[in-house]
Amino acid sequence: MKYEWFIGLRYLKAKRKQTFISIITIISVAGVAVGVMTLIVVLAVMSGFEKTIKEKILGTKAHLVVLKAGQQGMDQYEKVLSEVEQVRGVVSATPFIYGEGMLSSESNVQGVILNGIDPDRVGKVTELARNMKAGRLQDLKGEADSPGIILGVELAKNLGVSLNDAIQVISPLGTLTPMGMVPKMKRFRVVGIFHSGLYEFDIKLAYMSIESAQKFFNMGARVSGIDIKTNNIYRVKEIGKEIRQKLGFPFWTQDWMDMNRNLFSALKLEKIAMFILLVLIVLVAAFNIISTLIMVVMEKSKDIAILKSMGASSMGILRIFFIEGGVIGVVGTALGTILGLSIAFNLDKIVSFLENLFGFKILSPDVYYIEKFPSQVNPMDIGLIIITAILISLLATLYPSWRASKLDPAEALRYE
Secondary structure, three states: OOHHHHHHHHOOOOOHHHHHHHHHHHHHHHHHHHHHHHHHHHHHHHHHHHHHHHHHHHHHOOOEEEEEOOOOOEOOHHHHHHHHHOOOOEEEEEEEEEEEEEEEOOOOEEEEEEEEEOOOOHHHOOOOOOOEEEEOHHHHOOOOOOOEEEEEHHHHHHHOOOOOOEEEEEEEEEEEEOOEEEEEEEEEEEEEEEOOOOHHHHHHEEEEEHHHHHHHOOOOOOEOEEEEEEOOHHHHHHHHHHHHHHHOOOEEEEEHHHHOHHHHHHHHHHHHHHHHHHHHHHHHHHHHHHHHHHHHHHHOHHHHHHHHHOOOOHHHHHHHHHHHHHHHHHHHHHHHHHHHHHHHHOHHHHHHHHHHHHOOOOOOHHHHOOOOOOOOOOHHHHHHHHHHHHHHHHHHHHHHHHHHHOOOHHHHHOOO
């Protein structure tokens, strides 16, 4: 072992009369560990929330949508469906009709987004079938005089309706009569209630069969577009490009990233801002390292002078204190990583224990629609945290190490 390593590691352990320096060293290690642990846990929670929201959105909406420009809907959609399903990366596809309207019950009126779906195909593209809390998708195929409709759980609560209740579906476009524009009204029967887990979907979305939607919106044999499920949600742009090239103009595509750009951009920006803020905790620990090394340099000035008198170079002295500060940073980072990963991987159990101990819910399912506290450990985040913490710790050692290397032996030994 080189003398720089031997002396640098030896200085981490103070003599009996210098226990204060040893305590400061322990505090410095603990400071780095707490900073790293906090960074790992907070970023894991934020990644978990982002993953949960992404799953809920993609469970209700398609990965990719094919639309046709310049026309009121898409005709001959079965041919488009067969061509789209042949594109590499497309798992399944289903037609849909999109429109806005109002639902009227005996107790309330609510503006909604009406979706015409194919009950036989939509389950292969979205998680609507799994999200059903009451009823079945196949029940949409009702009688012609009273077709079925599926409502979100919050929408059903707001309208005060349940299974088999009748509601009026109103189109604001209506029909032109001698008395002017009259809203079109149709009686539907509630055949199902779904729970997506996102309030915006559960309060705004309603589903009917594609045949009922075609009649209600006077679309004939046309549909609004094609919903697509892909085998990789992060390749939707490449798959969309292949679809556009195959179908040609006037077909165009829109993917889930474009449709939810503002939401995920905000989540990403918040994660970056939180990372920057929490790095300040590591910076505070870095100041502890600086103060520790400065005190050690002041205490060991006699030793430094003797080492220089024995032939130690200024670079050797610098390496001694650089090693000491580096060890503090690396040990603190390692401890913080172990603690942070232990908490992140067992966060749900820890939260459940605290909820049982104090008798309250940290995340109430009625408010947040989350059954458990989300946590996802991203290896890239962990690597970035470790590199940042060690780099800050090493930078903090530079000034005290440089001061130690510039110490004049004659000045240090004058009064000894």
